[in-house]
Amino acid sequence: MSRQVGGRGNNGSNVARGAGFAAAKGAGLIGVALIIGIVLLNVVDDGDLDQPDSNAAAATTTTTAPTTESSDATTPTSDDVPARTPAELAVLVLNGGAAQGAARSMDEALNVAGYTNTLEASDWPDREQDGNVVMCKAGLDQEAAALATAVGEGTPVEAFAEPAPPGSESADCVVVVGAAAA
Numbered sequence: 001m002s003r004q005v006g007g008r009g010n011n012g013s014n015v016a017r018g019a020g021f022a023a024a025k026g027a028g029l030i031g032v033a034l035i036i037g038i039v040l041l042n043v044v045d046d047g048d049l050d051q052p053d054s055n056a057a058a059a060t061t062t063t064t065a066p067t068t069e070s071s072d073a074t075t076p077t078s079d080d081v082p083a084r085t086p087a088e089l090a091v092l093v094l095n096g097g098a099a100q101g102a103a104r105s106m107d108e109a110l111n112v113a114g115y116t117n118t119l120e121a122s123d124w125p126d127r128e129q130d131g132n133v134v135m136c137k138a139g140l141d142q143e144a145a146a147l148a149t150a151v152g153e154g155t156p157v158e159a160f161a162e163p164a165p166p167g168s169e170s171a172d173c174v175v176v177v178g179a180a181a182a
Contacts, residue, residue: 083142083143083146084140084143084172085114086113086114086115086116086146086147086150087114087115087116087117088117089115089117089140089143089147089172089173090117090118090119090170090171090172090173091110091115091117091118091119091147091171091172091173091174091175092118092119092121092122092165092167092168092171092173092174092175093106093107093110093118093119093121093122093174093175093177094121094122094123094124094127094165094166094167094168094174094175094176094177095121095122095123095124095176095177096124096127096128096129096133096176096177096178097127097128097129097130097178097179098177098178098179098180099179102177103121103122103123103177104121106121106132106151106175106177107121110147110150110151110175113150114150115147115150119167119170119171120167122166122167124165124166124176125166127165127176128178128179129176129178129179130178130179130180131155131156131178131179131180132151132152132155132175132176132177132178133155133156133157133158133175133176133178134147134148134151134155134156134157134158134173134174134175134176135157135158135159135160135161135165135173135174135175135176136157136160136172136173136174137160137172137173138160140172140173141157143172143173144157144173145157147173147175151175160174161174
């Protein structure tokens with residue numbers, strides 16, 4: 001019986017050690033692949049379960065604008081643009097003849113109703129009106145109607161004032177709080 005000294009022997013423990021390392025390496029690779037898959041799903045998936053085919057292109061409706069020139073230009077209809085949520089709408093509340101602090105109170109009430117993107121309430125100097133009014137920039141008709149309902153039942157919607165109300169440069173809509181109708 002000869003025994004090998006040094007070098008590589010036919011030792012069973014080396015085989016077991018190699019198999020254990022390979023199994024751990026394989027499990028580690030599976031774990032990394034799983035994490036990458038989860039991250040990619042979160043990045044790619046928009047969470048819309050109502051779509052019949054998530055790979056289908058979104059259908060849009062367009063109309064051709066009549067012109068005197070020869071043109072193939074299309075104009076998207078208002079149905080193409082979804083209404084902004086109350087939190088997305090930039091709203092400015094101005095006091096236009098109401099008691100002092102009325103604009104701030106309306107601002108706080110709108111915040112509770114979900115209009116959280118409000119600018120600092122202020123006064124509209126030289127503006128005296130009875131009742132409240134909502135004014136939104138062009139193209140925000142749906143948002144104006146929803147905001148008017150949040151302000152109070154029967155609140156009228158008017159075209160955005162020209163010249164623009166003070167401080168309304170970054171506002172989508174302005175709520176003018178007027179004196180209470182007698």
